[in-house]
Amino acid sequence: MPASEAFRAALNYLPRVALAHLPTPVEPLPNLTKAIGGPALYIKRDDLTGLATGGNxxxxxxxxxxxxxxxxxxxxxxxxxxxxxxxxxxxxxxxxxxxxxxxxxxxxxxxxxxxxxxxxxxxxxxxxxxxxxxxxxxxxxxxxxxxxxxxxxxxxxxxxxxxxSNAYGVVAYAAAFLELAEQMAAEPPFDAVVFATSSGATQAGLALGAQLAGLERTTAIYGISVDQPRDVLAPRISALMRDGAALVSLDALDLPPVLVDDRYRGGGYGVLGEPEREAIRLLARHEGILVDPVYTGRALAGLIDRIRRGEFGRDQRVLFWHTGGAAALFAYADGLV
Ligand SMILES: Cc1ncc(COP(=O)(O)O)c(C=O)c1O
Missing domain, CATH: 3.40.50.1100 (Rossmann fold)
Incomplete structure (x- = not known):
């Protein structure tokens, strides 16, 4: 049985309370793509999952x-x-x-x-x-x-x-990656998926999901660390991936390396800086979508910087996975006006 089918079968046995509005939409970001000169940017709207303003x-x-x-x-x-x-x-x-x-x-x-x-x-x-x-x-x-x-x-x-962030959080995000793969089955796969990473289960799950979908060599799963250095966070995410795989009896799976980018931690956790301010404004003014100062604004700032440095080609397709957090914007009003 292919690993993705074994995963789905095992997942069906895990108790689950229906809380999320799923599948969350995948939308193109044509105006932001144009404003920063490509690659083709898309967004996965996990800010719309529900539970009092949503999020991962x-x-x-x-x-x-x-x-x-x-x-x-x-x-x-x-x-x-x-x-x-x-x-x-x-x-x-x-x-x-x-x-x-x-x-x-x-x-x-x-x-x-x-x-x-x-x-x-x-x-x-x-x-x-x-x-x-x-x-x-x-x-x-x-x-x-x-x-x-x-x-x-x-x-x-x-x-x-x-x-x-434990094995349950990991399998939830492995399932989320399979949801994405299903939504985009008729289109070429993304070259990269970029998002905010912190306690680690979102990244562990997405990387596990990419492996299950057979896309681990095609779609790079890049976590932008909002607080921890790479050498602390990457081993933690690898361990979470193993725990998640074990929970669904896929212990034998050959797990992919973890890609954590820790260059965008700025002034530390929760410290709003110019890169986050610019990313928040760019997405709001070009696409009418809100990101937050602590997680998604920082991750988007990292993605924009990587694009400006030429780390993604104009012909590539990159998905920004929006993990929520906009409720925090109001607590940062003084730094954003
Ligand atoms: C908005 C938002 N994005 C991303 C993350 C990071 O996700 P994880 O803790 O699974 O790494 C968090 C975690 O608190 C979050 O609140």
């Missing part, structure tokens, strides 16, 4: 929330930064599934910000209980503390890993 975590949460429900949880926990898209999507998924949600969020000094804005405002509206911390990713101590508190109060907690 919705696909992962379909499998993760199913695990929570199967384990009899009444509460889900996760963690992230103040403007975490993952936290907001987890809060929305919990509301949809009738579960309580606790979020461990980083803020300077571990103190709640004076203004609740962007994703944080949405966390509040979605009914999440927020615990502030000074701890940084992956927030193990904060999550363990809140998990113990939920148990002590008689609750049954399920902890969604940081970024939704």
């Amino acid at each position: 975590k919705t696909r992962k949460l379909e499998y993760l929330m199913a695990q929570a429900l199967n384990e009899g949880a009444d509460t889900v926990l996760t963690a992230g930064s103040t403007q975490s898209n993952h936290a907001r999507q987890t809060a929305a998924a919990a509301a949809r599934c009738g579960l309580a949600c606790h979020l461990v969020l980083y803020a300077p000094g571990g103190v709640a910000p004076a203004v609740f804005n962007g994703n944080l405002l949405l966390d509040h509206l979605l009914g999440a209980t927020i615990h502030w911390t000074e701890e940084r990713a992956p927030y193990a101590a904060g999550l363990a503390r809140v998990e113990a508190e939920v148990r002590a109060a008689g609750g049954v907690p399920y902890t969604v890993p940081y970024g939704g």
Whole structure:
């Protein structure tokens, strides 16, 4: 049986809660392509997956929330930064599934910000209980503390890993790549797929999916790191890919190398710079589509720079995989006007 069929068969056995609007559209970006002089650019709209403004975590949460429900949880926990898209999507998924949600969020000094804005405002509206911390990713101590508190109060907690990045998150994005391959079956395959990478399961899944589709030598899967250096992130993504393949009993699969580009980390995680500002404006003004300052604006800035450096030819076809995050724009208003 071809690996993609074995994958689909195994996937059918994994519990899943339908949360995402799928398939997400693939659209050409003719105006941006013209403005920057090619290659032919396309966009995969995972900013339209749903869950209180969408994003890449919705696909992962379909499998993760199913695990929570199967384990009899009444509460889900996760963690992230103040403007975490993952936290907001987890809060929305919990509301949809009738579960309580606790979020461990980083803020300077571990103190709640004076203004609740962007994703944080949405966390509040979605009914999440927020615990502030000074701890940084992956927030193990904060999550363990809140998990113990939920148990002590008689609750049954399920902890969604940081970024939704475990084997379930990986298979969700392997399936997403197969969705893309099916949508584009009548057209030449893309030369590259470019996107923001951070906790790693999106990239691990897309690379696994390209392998399953037999496109691993045709379509380069380029993650633009928003925070971690390549030598830290690439081995983590390789390990996630192995975990994902094992979950669907494809342990023997010959897995592809991981392509992480860490040249665009600018001033560090969440620091808005001129490249992100330009990318946000270019996509908004030429195509009417919003990217965010932290992830997708940074990844798009990286893609634009690579094009300007001549790393892609005019005759090539490149897909920007939009992973969401525009809710954070409002929290960066001062730096964007
Ligand atoms: C908008 C957005 N894009 C990309 C990513 C990175 O995805 P991953 O954590 O799977 O690497 C995130 C993660 O938080 C995100 O919120």
